[in-house]
Amino acid sequence: MRYLNSVYIRDYKARVGYRRGSLVVTGMEGKQRIGIEAIDAVIMFAGQITTDALAQLVRRRVRIAALTRGGRIRFIVSGPTSGNVHLRQAQHRAADDVGTTLQITRNIVAAKLQNSRRVIARWGRDYPQPAIREDLRTRSEQLGGRVTEIANADSAHMLRGIEGDAGRLHFGAVRKVLSFEELQFTTRNRRPPRDPVNALLGMCYALLVTEATGAAETVGLDPQIGFFHRARSGRASLSLDLVEEFRPLVDRFVVGIVRRKQIGVADFTFTAGGACYLTDSGRDRLLKLWEKHKDTEFQHDVLGRPVSRWALPTVQATLMARHLRGDLPGYPPFLLRR
Known part of the structure; x- marks a missing residue:
C-alpha cells in the first residue's frame, strides 16, 4: 500500500518488481503499479523484492528498509556512497x-x-x-x-x-x-x-x-x-x-x-x-x-x-x-x- 511518498509492504505474499518506470506490487490484493519517481522510501515488513526493482530504487537513491513485525530494523539499503x-x-x-x-x-x-x-x-x-x-x-x-x-x-x-x-x-x-x-x-x-x-x-x-x-x-x-x-x-x-x-x-x-x-x-x-x-x-x-x-x-x-x-x-x-x-x-x- 502507498501513503504519500512511502510505500509500505506488509503482505507476506507480496512481490515487488519493476516495469517501465514503475514498481509493480503483486500480492493477495491484486496488482498495483506505483510510479517510481514519486517514491522516497520502501518499507518492507514482509514480501520479496526483485533485484531489478532493487537496482532501480538504489539508482534513484530511494531508501529500502526491512523491519520485523515488532519494528526492529533488519537492514537498510540506499544508493552508492555520495558526498565529498x-x-x-x-x-x-x-x-x-x-x-x-x-x-x-x-x-x-x-x-x-x-x-x-x-x-x-x-x-x-x-x-x-x-x-x-x-x-x-x-x-x-x-x-x-x-x-x-x-x-x-x-x-x-x-x-x-x-x-x-x-x-x-x-x-x-x-x-x-x-x-x-x-x-x-x-x-x-x-x-x-x-x-x-x-x-x-x-x-x-x-x-x-x-x-x-x-x-x-x-x-x-x-x-x-x-x-x-x-x-x-x-x-x-x-x-x-x-x-x-x-x-x-x-x-x-x-x-x-x-x-x-x-x-x-x-x-x-x-x-x-x-x-x-x-x-x-x-x-x-x-x-x-x-x-x-x-x-x-x-x-x-x-x-x-x-x-x-x-x-x-x-x-x-x-x-x-x-x-x-x-x-x-x-x-x-x-x-x-x-
Missing part, C-alpha cells in the same frame, strides 16, 4: 576528538530535554485532572533543571547520566497522561515490547531511524559514526544521534493517537511469551496516521520558517554536515516551539 570524501574524513576526526564529541553531545541532549520539557508542559496545560496536571507541571520544571546541568557536564558519562534521569521523568509523565486511557503505560520496555504503547513507540522510533539514515547518507555523512552514540559494529550511531531530539515528538504523536482513540486494544496481539505486536490491520492504521503526522509543520529557528516533519531529519543532517565542514561554529539541534 573530505566531509566523512572531518566526521571521523570529530568523532575521535573528545572536545568536539562532548560539545555535539551536549547540544543533542539539551535539545532532547528541552523538547521533552515542552511536550510535558503542553500535556499539563491540556490535562483535565488537577492532580495529574500539577504532576506534569512539576516534571516539566524538573526537566528544565536537568537542562541547566548539561553546561557543567564535563564528560560523556555525566551527560548520559543526566539524559537517563531525564528519561525517567519523561516516561513517568507518559504514564501519568495515559492513566485513564484504554491503552496504559507503566515503563519503557523493548525487544520485545510487552504492551501496546511500547509496541507503538518501538515501531515509530524504528521508522524514524530509517529516515535519519537516509538523511545522513543523502548529505554525505557516515550513518555509523556518531557522537552521543559511540561507534559499534552494525549500529547506525549517527542516525540514532539525529533521532534523539525528535523522540519527544514521537512520544507526543503516540500519546495523541492513544488519547484520541485512533488505535486500540483490538489492534494488537500478544504471544505466549508475553510480547505485544501490532496486528496487520493495526499496523496499517498506524502507518496512515504516521504519514499524516509527517505532514505536520514545525517552526525551525535556524531556517526561520516552518518545516514539514518529513523534512526535519534531512535539515538536521545538513546542519550537522555544515558544522563538521567548519561552516557553523556548533551543531544547532532542532528545538520544539509549540
Whole structure:
C-alpha cells in the first residue's frame, strides 16, 4: 500500500518488481503499479523484492528498509556512497576528538530535554485532572533543571547520566497522561515490547531511524559514526544521534493517537511469551496516521520558517554536515516551539 511518498509492504505474499518506470506490487490484493519517481522510501515488513526493482530504487537513491513485525530494523539499503570524501574524513576526526564529541553531545541532549520539557508542559496545560496536571507541571520544571546541568557536564558519562534521569521523568509523565486511557503505560520496555504503547513507540522510533539514515547518507555523512552514540559494529550511531531530539515528538504523536482513540486494544496481539505486536490491520492504521503526522509543520529557528516533519531529519543532517565542514561554529539541534 502507498501513503504519500512511502510505500509500505506488509503482505507476506507480496512481490515487488519493476516495469517501465514503475514498481509493480503483486500480492493477495491484486496488482498495483506505483510510479517510481514519486517514491522516497520502501518499507518492507514482509514480501520479496526483485533485484531489478532493487537496482532501480538504489539508482534513484530511494531508501529500502526491512523491519520485523515488532519494528526492529533488519537492514537498510540506499544508493552508492555520495558526498565529498573530505566531509566523512572531518566526521571521523570529530568523532575521535573528545572536545568536539562532548560539545555535539551536549547540544543533542539539551535539545532532547528541552523538547521533552515542552511536550510535558503542553500535556499539563491540556490535562483535565488537577492532580495529574500539577504532576506534569512539576516534571516539566524538573526537566528544565536537568537542562541547566548539561553546561557543567564535563564528560560523556555525566551527560548520559543526566539524559537517563531525564528519561525517567519523561516516561513517568507518559504514564501519568495515559492513566485513564484504554491503552496504559507503566515503563519503557523493548525487544520485545510487552504492551501496546511500547509496541507503538518501538515501531515509530524504528521508522524514524530509517529516515535519519537516509538523511545522513543523502548529505554525505557516515550513518555509523556518531557522537552521543559511540561507534559499534552494525549500529547506525549517527542516525540514532539525529533521532534523539525528535523522540519527544514521537512520544507526543503516540500519546495523541492513544488519547484520541485512533488505535486500540483490538489492534494488537500478544504471544505466549508475553510480547505485544501490532496486528496487520493495526499496523496499517498506524502507518496512515504516521504519514499524516509527517505532514505536520514545525517552526525551525535556524531556517526561520516552518518545516514539514518529513523534512526535519534531512535539515538536521545538513546542519550537522555544515558544522563538521567548519561552516557553523556548533551543531544547532532542532528545538520544539509549540
